[in-house]
Amino acid sequence: xxxxxxxxxxxxxxxxxxxxxxxxxxxxxxxxxxxxxxxxxxxxxxxxxxxxxxxxxxxxxxxxxxxxxxxxxxxxxxxxxxxxxxxxxxxxxxxxxxxxxxxxxxxxxxxxxxxxxxxxxxxxxxxxxxxxxxxxxxxxxxxxxxxxxxxxxxxxxxxxxxxxxxxxxxxxxxxxxxxxxxxxxxxxxxxxxxxxxxxxxxxxxxxxxxxxxxxxxxxxxxxxxxxxxxxxxxxxxxxxxxxxxxxxxxxxxxxxxxxxxxxxxxxxxxxxxxxxxxxxxxxxxxxxxxxxxxxxxxxxxxxxxxxxxxxxxxxxxxxxxxxxxxxxxxxxxxxxxxxxxxxxxxxxxxxxxxxxxxxxxxxxxxxxxxxxxxxxxxxxxxxxxxxxxxxxxxxxxxxxxxxxxxxxxxxxxxxxxxxxxxxxxxxxxxxxxxxxxxxxxxxxxxxxxxxxxxxxxxxxxxxxxxxxxxxxxxxxxxxxxxxxxxxxxxxxxxxxxxxxxxxxxxxxxxxxxxxxxxxxxxxxxxxxxxxxxxxxxxxxxxxxxxxxxxxxxxxxxxxxxxxxxxxxxxxxxxxxxxxxxxxxxxxxxxxxxxxxxxxxxxxxxxxxxxxxxxx
Amino acid sequence: xxxxxxxxxxxxxxxxxxxxxxxxxxxxxxxxxxxxxxxxxxxxxxxxxxxxxxxxxxxxxxxxxxxxxxxxxxxxxxxxxxxxxxxxxxxxxxxxxxxxxxxxxxxxxxxxxxxxxxxxxxxxxxxxxxxxxxxxxxxxxxxxxxxxxxxxxxxxxxxxxxxxxxxxxxxxxxxxxxxxxxxxxxxxxxxxxxxxxxxxxxxxxxxxxxxxxxxxxxxxxxxxxxxxxxxxxxxxxxxxxxxxxxxxxxxxxxxxxxxxxxxxxxxxxxxxxxxxxxxxxxxxxxxxxxxxxxxxxxxxxxxxxxxxxxxxxxxxxxxxxxxxxxxxxxxxxxxxxxxxxxxxxxxxxxxxxxxxxxxxxxxxxxxxxxxxxxxx
Numbered sequence: 005x006x007x008x009x010x011x012x013x014x015x016x017x018x019x020x021x022x023x024x025x026x027x028x029x030x031x032x033x034x035x036x037x038x039x040x041x042x043x044x045x046x047x048x049x050x051x052x053x054x055x056x057x058x059x060x061x062x063x064x065x066x067x068x069x070x071x072x073x074x075x076x077x078x079x080x081x082x083x084x085x086x087x088x089x090x091x092x093x094x095x096x097x098x099x100x101x102x103x104x105x106x107x108x109x110x111x112x113x114x115x116x117x118x119x120x121x122x123x124x125x126x127x128x129x130x131x132x133x134x135x136x137x138x139x140x141x142x143x144x145x146x147x148x149x150x151x152x153x154x155x156x157x158x159x160x161x162x163x164x165x166x167x168x169x170x171x172x173x174x175x176x177x178x179x180x181x182x183x184x185x186x187x188x189x190x191x192x193x194x195x196x197x198x199x200x201x202x203x204x205x206x207x208x209x210x211x212x213x214x215x216x217x218x219x220x221x222x223x224x225x226x227x228x229x230x231x232x233x234x235x236x237x238x239x240x241x242x243x244x245x246x247x248x249x250x251x252x253x254x255x256x257x258x259x260x261x262x263x264x265x266x267x268x269x270x271x272x273x274x275x276x277x278x279x280x281x282x283x284x285x286x287x288x289x290x291x292x293x294x295x296x297x298x299x300x301x302x303x304x305x306x307x308x309x310x311x312x313x314x315x316x317x318x319x320x321x322x323x324x325x326x327x328x329x330x331x332x333x334x335x336x337x338x339x340x341x342x343x344x345x346x347x348x349x350x351x352x353x354x355x356x357x358x359x360x361x362x363x364x365x366x367x368x369x370x371x372x373x374x375x376x377x378x379x380x381x382x383x384x385x386x387x388x389x390x391x392x393x394x395x396x397x398x399x400x401x402x403x404x405x406x407x408x409x410x411x412x413x414x415x416x417x418x419x420x421x422x423x424x425x426x427x428x429x430x431x432x433x434x435x436x437x438x439x440x441x442x443x444x445x446x447x448x449x450x451x452x453x454x455x456x457x458x459x460x461x462x463x464x465x466x467x468x469x470x471x472x473x474x475x476x477x478x479x480x481x482x483x484x485x486x487x488x489x490x491x492x493x494x495x496x497x498x499x500x501x502x503x504x505x506x507x508x509x510x511x512x513x514x515x516x517x518x519x520x521x522x523x524x525x526x527x528x529x530x531x532x533x534x535x536x537x538x539x540x541x542x543x544x545x546x547x548x549x550x551x552x553x554x555x556x557x558x559x560x561x562x563x564x565x566x567x568x569x570x571x572x573x574x575x576x577x578x579x580x581x582x583x584x585x586x587x588x589x590x591x592x593x594x595x596x597x598x599x600x601x602x603x604x605x606x607x608x609x610x611x612x613x614x615x616x617x618x619x
Numbered sequence: 620x621x622x623x624x625x626x627x628x629x630x631x632x633x634x635x636x637x638x639x640x641x642x643x644x645x646x647x648x649x650x651x652x653x654x655x656x657x658x659x660x661x662x663x664x665x666x667x668x669x670x671x672x673x674x675x676x677x678x679x680x681x682x683x684x685x686x687x688x689x690x691x692x693x694x695x696x697x698x699x700x701x702x703x704x705x706x707x708x709x710x711x712x713x714x715x716x717x718x719x720x721x722x723x724x725x726x727x728x729x730x731x732x733x734x735x736x737x738x739x740x741x742x743x744x745x746x747x748x749x750x751x752x753x754x755x756x757x758x759x760x761x762x763x764x765x766x767x768x769x770x771x772x773x774x775x776x777x778x779x780x781x782x783x784x785x786x787x788x789x790x791x792x793x794x795x796x797x798x799x800x801x802x803x804x805x806x807x808x809x810x811x812x813x814x815x816x817x818x819x820x821x822x823x824x825x826x827x828x829x830x831x832x833x834x835x836x837x838x839x840x841x842x843x844x845x846x847x848x849x850x851x852x853x854x855x856x857x858x859x860x861x862x863x864x865x866x867x868x869x870x871x872x873x874x875x876x877x878x879x880x881x882x883x884x885x886x887x888x889x890x891x892x893x894x895x896x897x898x899x900x901x902x903x904x905x906x907x908x909x910x911x912x913x914x915x916x917x918x919x920x921x922x923x924x925x926x927x928x929x930x931x932x933x934x935x936x937x938x939x940x941x942x943x944x945x946x947x948x949x950x951x952x953x954x955x956x957x958x959x960x961x962x963x964x965x966x967x968x969x970x971x972x973x974x975x976x977x978x979x980x981x982x983x984x985x986x987x988x989x990x991x992x993x994x995x
Contacts, residue, residue, distance in 0.1 A: 007757065011757055011804070011927060012930075016922050019802060020918075021801075026911070026938075026941050029941075029945050030914075033907060033948050033949060034903075034904060034907050036949075036952045037900060037903045037904070040858060040862040041864055041866060041895070041899060042900060047862065048861070048863040049863045049865065052860065
């Protein structure tokens with residue numbers, strides 16, 4: 005027990021020593037704290053006030069947008085500016101007047117800079133002029149010794165080489181507005197631009213890139229004293245589109261023959277969109293540094309709607325281009341066979357209603373193939389009466405109508421495929437059989453976008469696969485994968501071939517409504533369907549007086565439509581053309597479709613895949 | 620003079636709860652609350668991301684602490700070697716994972732916490748030494764060969780931590796081990812010789828074994844102005860922050876130096892800086908006094924203990940806690956080089972918080988079971 009007691013005593017002794025040592029160290033720490041905070045407190049206080057570090061954000065370079073061949077559609081050009089630091093000049097006005105000798109600046113510009121200088125600190129550089137030419141930059145640079153306080157720098161300016169031709173697809177960038185400022189601190193950077201419409205908006209997050217930072221030590225008033233640390237910004241990713249820039253330009257130029265029109269060219273197998281044009285258009289390059297109010301007003305009040313991408317946001321009655329859908333519904337229901345004919349005498353009576361065929365004298369005995377070729381209305385009036393609207397609507401939805409396709413541009417509209425439920429919900433009234441009859445020729449409440457019409461044709465000629473349109477490779481577009489295996493639809497090859505034969509006859513048959521637009525070149529022949537969409541009802545009085553649609557005012561004329569595919573033997577491309585108030589599908593829309601299909605068959609954009617460009 | 624394991628004098632659970640040193644628990648809670656306030660301020664006056672998580676960990680840790688405290692010290696005595704070697708194994712695993720290509724890594728991700736084995740190692744080394752010295756007589760302590768095993772107990776983890784490489788932690792383990800030798804009764808001469816040897820080894824180590832970033836830290840410590848924008852930047856800015864706090868401090872949530880992000884590690888290593896910038900000398904003194912009270916309470920618990928294992932363990936863990944506290948505070952005030960050590964209970968960090976509370980749980984267990992009979 006003695007050992008234990010001795011051990012306990014030794015331990016207590018050592019524990020006390022430990023306690024004393026801890027107290028001593030705490031004393032040293034407390035002393036040090038007092039030294040720093042009391043004795044040297046004043047010195048550190050001033051250091052803390054004077055010495056602050058500013059984080060300056062460095063804007064990343066925006067990702068470029070290119071077509072399937074890598075041809076640039078949206079790039080960043082250098083934007084040279086001349087700046088002045090007010091505190092470095094004796095007399096600001098004098099300095100700017102001196103600058104006037106070398107570059108073209110107005111007295112108003114000078115006034116503006118002087119006004120601005122009064123509002124900000126004297127060391128903040130002010131922009132005197134931007135978008136200098138190389139010549140101007142060179143002149144200023146060479147004469148810098150005579151121009152104290154002046155300097156040049158270069159920023160970036162978004163430029164769209166194809167200008168009007170891609171304005172609707174690519175969209176444009178603009179200054180961030182208050183509602184758009186979110187998590188990303190970049191958005192609060194002065195002069196930072198983000199995508200406002202089109203691809204620029206849809207893929208803004210990948211195009212934008214990531215900020216860099218530059219740590220600058222600044223004094224109390226915020227003047228930069230020295231640079232401490234920089235981390236470079238990360239440029240945005242390049243976005244590659246399925247578009248064929250040349251074809252896009254070709255389409256845009258071709259549409260320019262009309263007052264207002266749109267067109268879509270796409271691949272029936274992959275769903276890749278090769279051209280998506282809407283005329284009239286606008287020059288997005290003019291939007292970069294703000295656009296004059298009067299031009300903006302004009303763009304928005306023009307009845308031809310240059311700001312709207314009509315290829316995806318224009319909703320039109322599909323008119324006779326809808327007849328394939330009704331024919332397929334009839335074949336599915338077994339109500340018609342290739343041989344069964346309906347007699348057309350130019351009129352169709354139902355109840356108290358009288359419905360006219362477009363050809364007053366009628367088409368005689370008409371089977372399904374001929375009904376498409378000559379676009380007989382009575383054939384469809386009869387068939388629709390037997391089918392009812394529900395079966396027609398179901399067939400239309402199968403081919404992509406009546407709802408948005410999930411295309412990559414946010415401006416896409418869904419169109420409309422009416423049925424009984426829709427009518428009841430919308431008006432509280434029951435569906436009338438007469439409405440089924442006019443719906444069967446794509447009139448009444450039926451609406452479709454040009455993109456939907458192109459998809460409809462694509463699904464009819466690709467063997468019955470539910471293809472969807474897309475413009476970017478799959479890592480960017482989660483819902484529209486590149487080279488995706490599209491699901492097979494519930495439709496028989498036999499029925500599709502009957503409809504296809506009819507469409508081929510529309511263009512290549514001696515009685516076809518679009519025979520005037522045939523492509524004569526070997527192997528390039530195409531098929532399709534014309535459509536003429538009524539903008540307003542043809543009154544009995546007009547019918548009796550034989551008023552020609554061309555004689556009405558532009559806004560009262562019919563829309564001209566054409567949907568088509570090529571080549572006839574092994575369809576690869578689908579096209580849709582809508583000419584607003586173009587009077588007749590065969591006259592106005594079919595020739596454009598013919599030109600587009602010839603051009604795309606010559607160019608064969610599918611042979612240069614998007615993936616090859618990416619590698 | 621062997622004593623058997625006797626089961627007489629067994630306390631009930633209610634007895635044990637009554638014997639918990641509630642004053643000690645209160646002190647720990649107060650210090651932790653200072654940490655929560657500082658973390659709230661570090662996030663710019665917000666519970667997320669740091670304070671809320673830290674409070675949660677504290678609550679979990681507190682429950683753990685009570686459980687550890689209520690378990691008989693005899694059980695801990697039996698668990699010493701498995702705990703020690705388990706920890707060594709964890710260190711080896713972390714080292715191996717780093718080698719296999721996950722980069723320099725000091726922790727194992729358990730999902731809810733990123734476990735740093737080196738933090739737990741700090742406790743188990745003390746436990747292992749307490750166990751070893753438990754059976755030692757005063758005579759044993761004078762024999763140099765008797766000290767070979769303790770030396771191995773200390774040096775094995777030190778070696779592994781050095782490989783990580785984490786110079787700061789390995790030095791702290793050495794210091795804790797040295798303190799254990801001292802309180803266990805090793806000769807004073809041993810320490811005089813030891814300091815001499817270290818003084819001789821340091822230049823060699825500096826020249827041949829230190830990583831460039833470690834050399835840089837030492838150099839900037841010796842002359843912070845030599846690199847005011849690089850490694851010395853933290854020390855300089857920390858001193859500016861502390862000094863500018865003055866006697867009364869800048870006020871809660873008003874620490875401009877911390878607020879303006881001069882201190883990249885303000886929620887971890889430089890949390891003391893933030894606290895004294897905002898609360899001045901008064902706040903700093905309050906914290907130091909609270910810490911001193913924790914130390915004294917620990918020493919008191921140790922001396923009251925009737926078995927050598929409990930004495931050594933309670934005092935060893937108390938000293939251990941004080942070492943980390945001193946190192947961190949001395950570091951942020953520019954007294955020693957920046958080693959990257961958190962301030963226990965206050966700095967943001969899961970393992971560090973849980974390790975501290977586990978230590979206090981063991982100290983409390985020593986206190987509750989001060990009269991347990993442990994075989995030699």
